[in-house]
Amino acid sequence: MIPAGTSLGAARRLAADRLAAAGIEEAASEARILLRLATGLDPALPGGAAGMCLDPAQCDRVEAFLARRLSREPVARIIGTGAFHGLDLTLNAACLIPRDDTEALVAAALDLLPPYGPARILDLGVGPGTVLLAILSERREASGLGIDLSAEALVAARDNARTLGLADRAAFAEGCWTQGLAAPFDLIVSNPPYIPAADCERLAPEVALHDPRLALDGGADGLDAYRAIFANAGRVLKHGGHVAVEIGIGQAPDVAGIARACGFRLARLVSDLAGIPRALVFAAV
Numbered sequence: 117m118i119p120a121g122t123s124l125g126a127a128r129r130l131a132a133d134r135l136a137a138a139g140i141e142e143a144a145s146e147a148r149i150l151l152r153l154a155t156g157l158d159p160a161l162p163g164g165a166a167g168m169c170l171d172p173a174q175c176d177r178v179e180a181f182l183a184r185r186l187s188r189e190p191v192a193r194i195i196g197t198g199a200f201h202g203l204d205l206t207l208n209a210a211c212l213i214p215r216d217d218t219e220a221l222v223a224a225a226l227d228l229l230p231p232y233g234p235a236r237i238l239d240l241g242v243g244p245g246t247v248l249l250a251i252l253s254e255r256r257e258a259s260g261l262g263i264d265l266s267a268e269a270l271v272a273a274r275d276n277a278r279t280l281g282l283a284d285r286a287a288f289a290e291g292c293w294t295q296g297l298a299a300p301f302d303l304i305v306s307n308p309p310y311i312p313a314a315d316c317e318r319l320a321p322e323v324a325l326h327d328p329r330l331a332l333d334g335g336a337d338g339l340d341a342y343r344a345i346f347a348n349a350g351r352v353l354k355h356g357g358h359v360a361v362e363i364g365i366g367q368a369p370d371v372a373g374i375a376r377a378c379g380f381r382l383a384r385l386v387s388d389l390a391g392i393p394r395a396l397v398f399a400a401v
């Protein structure tokens with residue numbers, strides 16, 4: 117326990133030691149974030165905050181946040197926001213925490229969209245708005261529709277669109293992939309669930325215990341969502357439009373095969389920062 121009267125700097129070191137002892141890799145930076153959340157003060161900023169002493173209520177809050185992190189709840193869930201593409205996104209329990217890997221999908225999408233001019237984007241499995249809002253933040257004349265099966269995730273998406281000043285160009289609707297959609301789009305983007313069902317339990321506890329299963333589980337072989345999306349993509353895509361999807365490690369040949377069988381050719385493959393093929397772009401044949 118961190119006793120009342122401990123300085124903020126010492127509390128940060130104690131917290132970091134406990135996180136590190138539990139095998140948490142970013143222990144020092146996470147301790148800083150949790151201390152800041154508990155006290156409203158940043159222990160690492162110059163100007164004397166590190167010497168200030170914690171009162172009993174602040175110690176209780178630090179302990180509560182540490183207990184949650186030690187039970188493997190990710191920091192983004194504890195603070196309720198995740199950073200992506202320079203945007204701070206509010207998250208709730210139904211939202212996947214944004215991953216840096218998804219920048220590959222955003223980069224692929226931005227390459228397909230001219231810097232100016234209207235474009236209609238459909239984001240299937242929009243979650244908290246991660247991909248759609250990142251794209252709209254870079255393309256001022258584009259607008260989009262985000263679909264998700266989770267009504268709760270859409271609460272966060274609408275909230276994020278409002279906070280980011282994008283609500284006039286971003287609409288959201290509850291639904292299953294393209295079901296019930298008619299209006300044609302220039303670009304379909306999707307980061308669907310793609311983990312094979314049996315692998316979901318073997319993921320790191322931060323993911324297996326705290327990310328929503330609906331955002332992870334891609335069915336027996338991880339490819340169910342791609343089958344559903346490509347089977348109907350042609351119906352909601354404008355002539356000359358594209359489909360860009362994020363994929364899991366090693367899934368490129370299978371996803372390309374599914375898309376080919378539905379009348380799409382692979383136009384481009386984009387790798388993530390680790391050099392792993394992560395986003396595929398398709399055009400209608």
Ligand SMILES: C[S@@+](CC[C@H](N)C(=O)[O-])C[C@H]1O[C@@H](n2cnc3c(N)ncnc32)[C@H](O)[C@@H]1O
Binds near residue numbers: 240264309330
């Ligand atoms: C991997 S998460 C991606 C979330 C966000 N787009 C991102 O890139 O971080 C997949 C999303 O698909 C949604 N989803 C799962 N099954 C769906 C379905 N049948 N129809 C629409 N959305 C679905 C989940 O609720 C989740 O928000």
